Amino acid sequence: MVWEVVIGLETHAQLSTRSKIFSGSSTAFGASPNSQASAVDIALPGVLPVLNRGAVERAIRFGLAVGATISPRSIFARKNYFYPDLPKGYQISQYELPVVQGGSLTIMVGDREKTVRLTRAHLEEDAGKSLHEDFHGMSGIDLNRAGTPLLEIVTEPDLTSAEEAVAYAKALHALVQWIGICDGNMQEGSFRCDANVSVRRPGEPLGTRCEIKNLNSFNFMDKAIRYEVRRQVELIEDGGKVVQETRLYDPDKDETRSMRSKEDAMDYRYFPDPDLLPLAITPQWLDDVKATMPELPVAKQARYTGEFGLSGYDARLLTQSREWSDYFEASLAAAGIADKAGAAKAVANLMTGELAATLNRSESSIVEAPVSPVALGGLVRKCVDGTLNNKMAKEVFAAMWAGEGDADAIIDKRGLKQISDSGEIEKIVDQVLAANAKSVEEFRAGKDKAFNALVGQVMKATKGKANPAQVNDLLKKKLGG
């Protein structure tokens, strides 16, 4: 039987402010327990919250990046429940009037484009941490994280597979880092997702959903959703019914299990927090934030394909992060070549080829690359002016990575210079044709592979220095007659 999968994601992005959302304490990760918990964070009697302007600005940045409505007036509400790591007995969040409403994010699923609609994004504070180990029948409470600013980003139920959900989460993860509002560190919990999953037969109304928590990596998200879809389908096909509940993903067992059912769902008694005035965002403030927005990935991709004639694939790879596009643009500028399209293609080839592969092998990020954008620009100059062919460029890149100096120095030292003198190449081509009569024969009999063998022979004879394009042309001319 055919099943449709319906998924909506809720993501908590920790905002990259230095201090907490309602107090002046530091948000730095990894400090000793309760060393970053002020009177406000531990909810001493009499303390009051004061909203962090930087957190609001980051929410505005997000709203602008996804084309959402930024509410000129939004309300902070109290979500009331008891838990030891929730010091006030309520979480300050936004409920009826969130700061960001609507918007959408366009993602690539494989090579297919998809637009995911967003419902809302709202500001709220994080809770502390309960530590259940090492306390011998007691629990420890660490309130360092209490009051850390979060932006909860909620999608419409637009995602139809684990693959789409992961693609969305990755795109969102890249975007929040791109616009500088979240460090994206998933190990430290800076970017956490919950998935609402349901299944239905085509044409039927939405099925009963389950919320899956604890999806703290893209890999876990993929596995958890696949498991959950399978579980729900099997349940229904066996004549059962899905019960609305919250389920926890256990990566060790690769399964989701029930945490609490809807019947145990708490009544949070939301009401507007009387300690905080409505949040007013003036057109002036909006404009000020707009002025500091970086060019967004989508705009850059359009420019890279339009202005430089790069493929969509290359453009997307080069805009996978701010660091990548910065590197690309710096290399292009350093190459200083009039033919921008040619230079851009050469930079893109080196970055998506050698650079990406080497970074991958060395498990390092682009900002750690020992080859600077200026150095890569130098290498690009030597490729575009015909000094180096692809094979030689790879060799020079590896030498640059190993710290042997810039492209010019390496080319000199190693005597790497492409042979582009057509007379010289023609001489060698003639010699190769004469010495490989059998291959010539095969080629004329229709074996295309023989042609490649002949190219290989020419390159071998020139120790890889011949300009491959010229070799191709000459061979074709001579063989084709």
Place this chain on the structure above:
Amino acid sequence: MLNFTAKQLAAELAAKRVSSVEVAGFFLNRISTLGKDLNAFVSVDEEKTLAAARAADRLIADGKAGPLTGVPVAHKDIFCAEGWLTTCGSKMLANFRAPYDAHVIGQFNAAGAVIAGKTNMDEFAMGSSNETSFFGPVRNPWQTECVPGGSSGGSAAAVAARLTPVSTGTDTGGSIRQPAALTGICGLKPTYGVVSRYGMIAFASSLDQAGPFARTAEDVALMLNVMAGFDARDSTSLQRDAEDYARDLQKPLAGLRIGLPREFFAEGMAPDVAKAIDEAIAQYRKLGCEMVEVALPNMKLSVPVYYVLAPAEASSNLSRFDGVRYGHRAPAYSDLVDMYKKSRAQGFGAEVKRRILIGTYVLSHGYYDAYYIKAQKLRRLIAQDFSDAFKQCDVILGPTSPGTAFKLGEKSGDPVQMYLSDIYTIAVNLAGLPGMSLPCGFDRANLPVGLQLIGDYFGEAKMLNVAHQYQLATDWHQRMPQGI
């Protein structure tokens, strides 16, 4: 020294005719004797008080005296004061020593005032008689079998009994004005947002305001000058230029339009109270004021509206008292939920529990719109009534409380009767307006009657002008309870 106002005392201190240590010793002595009988204080710390007095004397010696340097001020035990027990009248916080100063405390410290002690109060400021305090009821110095009013009963009784020249309180539905009325002194609740709530233990955040107690309007102005002002730590604190609340005290009242809400005079007032208020009106006529009848048609809804909104906010504000980080934790429990239940059941008194239950109920799914949202809408109508009234008058006048001080235990079994004793004060909090009570006579049992003035937003200086001119013409504020 007994009858010096804070202003007179500050002048005596500045002139070095008396030292702050002598003043502190004098009042500490009264607190430890008469104060004990009245149960007006929850905590007294002679060492701390005398140390502050010595520091004040040094400032005076160095010529660095401020407006209140060396003057003792008693604070309601709702204000966190660093190093002081801050109990809020509750078993829940009986062991809580505040590690920081409330904004109000910081302002008084900066003005050189000496903390005389922390005064008794209804538990978490919930009550109108000071009978809900975990530390026992406060007695009214005029008649010790009577209540002093609440919730700031200790602070009011302390000033009336000359245990301190001035004190602080908080007013959520009348908790400054009603005890001021019942003990024959002055008490003022400022416009919402004029005094920072930082460090003041929250009851109902959108209604709570701190204010002063004193015997004269002049001292109230002096106190308010110290307490008021913007504080970035309270998001509801108003950013306004500082003002001198004493600036208009001497203005003559000729031509002033006094609004008399017909709803205040319709029914419910005890005859002796009505008589005293009528006499006060006559006095104001003599001072050249014009009486204007005004209408507050929605005022009758203020008690039900208040008893939805205040408990709603309180139910959430009091969630932090869970036994996890500070305050009372049950000595024995089986698990987390049991710890919460037992700690809160043991730590809170009956009135606090009643309001938490009401508040939890009105915020619950399915009831929120019918109660909380409805009450918020009515709150706006009540505020609108006042705006309309202030188009016709400069200040509103009426009784503070329908009756005079009642006997201990007389109303404590009937919460609704108790709630109705705030019928004239609650609407002022709902509207966020300033209001004050000043003494205007006595009933046949020689218990004081309070006159309430209600000002327009930021009308504190005008109200104090109206009160001061009355006090120049009368001597009710100079009367003293017998046997103190």
